[in-house]
Amino acid sequence: MTTIQFILDPTQLTKKDLAIYSCFICRDISFDDYLYQCSKGHTACKGCWARHLRTKKTCMECIEKINSLENLSTNRKLRELLFKKKFKCPYHYSNIIKSDDSEPLTNTGDGCKEIIIGEKLKNHIENCEYRFVKCKNEKNGCNFNSRFKLYHSHEDLCLYKYIPCFYCKSLIVKNNEINHQVECESFPVECKLCQNQFEKREINDHLANNCLESLIPCPLEEFGCKEKEKRSKIQDHLNGNHNTIFIEQIKKIHQLQNEIYNQNQSIINQNETISRQGQEINNLKENIHIIKKDLENFKLNLPTTTNEQFPEINKIQKPEIHTNYYKNFSYKNTWIIENYSKITSTICNVSFDPFNFEINLNKREINGENVVELSVYYCKDFEINVNFSFILQNHKKITTLKERFNKDFTEKYFLKKTAYGWQKAFREAINKKNGWLTKDDTMVLEITFKCSSIVKPLFS
Numbered sequence: 520m521t522t523i524q525f526i527l528d529p530t531q532l533t534k535k536d537l538a539i540y541s542c543f544i545c546r547d548i549s550f551d552d553y554l555y556q557c558s559k560g561h562t563a564c565k566g567c568w569a570r571h572l573r574t575k576k577t578c579m580e581c582i583e584k585i586n587s588l589e590n591l592s593t594n595r596k597l598r599e600l601l602f603k604k605k606f607k608c609p610y611h612y613s614n615i616i617k618s619d620d621s622e623p624l625t626n627t628g629d630g631c632k633e634i635i636i637g638e639k640l641k642n643h644i645e646n647c648e649y650r651f652v653k654c655k656n657e658k659n660g661c662n663f664n665s666r667f668k669l670y671h672s673h674e675d676l677c678l679y680k681y682i683p684c685f686y687c688k689s690l691i692v693k694n695n696e697i698n699h700q701v702e703c704e705s706f707p708v709e710c711k712l713c714q715n716q717f718e719k720r721e722i723n724d725h726l727a728n729n730c731l732e733s734l735i736p737c738p739l740e741e742f743g744c745k746e747k748e749k750r751s752k753i754q755d756h757l758n759g760n761h762n763t764i765f766i767e768q769i770k771k772i773h774q775l776q777n778e779i780y781n782q783n784q785s786i787i788n789q790n791e792t793i794s795r796q797g798q799e800i801n802n803l804k805e806n807i808h809i810i811k812k813d814l815e816n817f818k819l820n821l822p823t824t825t826n827e828q829f830p831e832i833n834k835i836q837k838p839e840i841h842t843n844y845y846k847n848f849s850y851k852n853t854w855i856i857e858n859y860s861k862i863t864s865t866i867c868n869v870s871f872d873p874f875n876f877e878i879n880l881n882k883r884e885i886n887g888e889n890v891v892e893l894s895v896y897y898c899k900d901f902e903i904n905v906n907f908s909f910i911l912q913n914h915k916k917i918t919t920l921k922e923r924f925n926k927d928f929t930e931k932y933f934l935k936k937t938a939y940g941w942q943k944a945f946r947e948a949i950n951k952k953n954g955w956l957t958k959d960d961t962m963v964l965e966i967t968f969k970c971s972s973i974v975k976p977l978f979s
């Protein structure tokens with residue numbers, strides 16, 4: 520920041536006049552503003568009044584109270600007198616009393632020699648050819664600081680002015696032109712391969728895609744040709760012999776076609792399987808529906824009752840019966856048949872409600888021989904697994920005959936249209952001699968019967 524203070528040299532003013540026309544404090548004659556005065560005529564420039572009123576609220580000469588500049592009046596008469604006097608231009612060298620040490624003002628000549636009437640002085644000072652100015656390119660680094668007169672010739676020569684780049688047209692500082700050209704994307708460069716000129720921004724694209732002299736891989740590279748050729752000759756290369764490559768590729772195409780065909784077949788098969796399984800699922804759903812209906816019927820048959828009918832001559836233990844109607848049912852008992860030899864028809868008959876189950880032991884005569892028949896039935900309406908076993912006992916041996924059957928077995932040997940059944944005939948004589956009867960003519964038969972429903976809560 521250059522500050523240059525100067526005194527005005529009012530050639531027509533006496534020392535006494537100066538005392539009247541100048542500020543009481545700073546002794547300057549003000550041309551750009553009025554002088555201000557208190558009611559008693561004590562006069563100072565606007566700046567001096569403002570500085571004074573910051574610390575004291577009175578006139579600087581008398582003790583009149585003054586709160587702000589608004590309490591003061593302008594000295595219009597003094598200003599009018601001043602405007603009619605003549606002055607030397609303050610930019611005359613002899614008028615300059617102070618400058619920064621960095622400003623070598625001695626080289627700038629004596630300066631302005633004009634004498635100007637007071638009312639035009641302000642305008643002259645602002646436009647004087649000898650006023651000091653800085654270069655408008657100061658922020659770019661220009662140190663020019665001299666008389667305005669010299670600025671015209673400097674402006675053209677200034678190394679810090681903006682100029683358009685010759686190549687990219689963007690504005691750059693003249694002094695920086697060489698540095699800019701290193702980076703300028705429009706700066707011309709020569710292709711090292713084909714010696715043609717390009718803007719710098721184009722050269723990479725040129726080399727990658729257009730330069731006829733650059734080496735590029737054969738377009739059939741991914742099919743097996745590993746050769747490289749100049750771009751200008753690549754068409755000749757393509758017209759050359761690639762037969763082995765084509766044969767290899769045709770083989771691969773055939774392989775792929777086969778694979779596609781096989782995969783299509785497998786998709787067709789899978790679709791068939793899916794539709795078949797869909798059908799099976801539908802069938803299963805129908806079965807479940809039927810089973811649910813059966814279960815409803817099954818509930819209607821509750822509760823269970825067991826009937827055991829024995830002739831008077833027989834004894835029977837209390838049977839064990841366990842029932843869970845939707846899952847399983849079991850019956851276990853020991854039949855003790857006394858006076859066996861005297862019985863002629865039904866020995867024992869038991870039936871159970873939940874599965875219409877029946878166990879019968881009958882005695883009848885075939886060809887003069889006594890035959891004992893043991894038979895089991897249950898209703899075909901129920902899908903159940905059955906385990907039936909019996910043990911014929913006497914005093915000496917626990918087990919002499921043991922039979923078991925299950926659903927598979929009874930399907931082979933059903934006896935009635937509405938029931939599965941099984942029958943065993945003991946044609947051998949059952950007598951005391953072979954040990955099947957005790958000495959006091961008693962037969963002991965242990966019966967075990969278990970069945971379980973196959974209904975499962977598939978969709979609960």
Ligand SMILES: [Zn+2]
Binds near residue numbers: 544563564566567
């Ligand atoms: Zn002043």
Ligand SMILES: [Zn+2]
Binds near residue numbers: 558559579581583
């Ligand atoms: Zn005063």
Ligand SMILES: [Zn+2]
Binds near residue numbers: 632643647649
């Ligand atoms: Zn001047």
Ligand SMILES: [Zn+2]
Binds near residue numbers: 673677679
């Ligand atoms: Zn400059």
Ligand SMILES: [Zn+2]
Binds near residue numbers: 686700
């Ligand atoms: Zn440029």
Ligand SMILES: [Zn+2]
Binds near residue numbers: 710730
């Ligand atoms: Zn090139």
Ligand SMILES: [Zn+2]
Binds near residue numbers: 737738744745757761
């Ligand atoms: Zn090739």
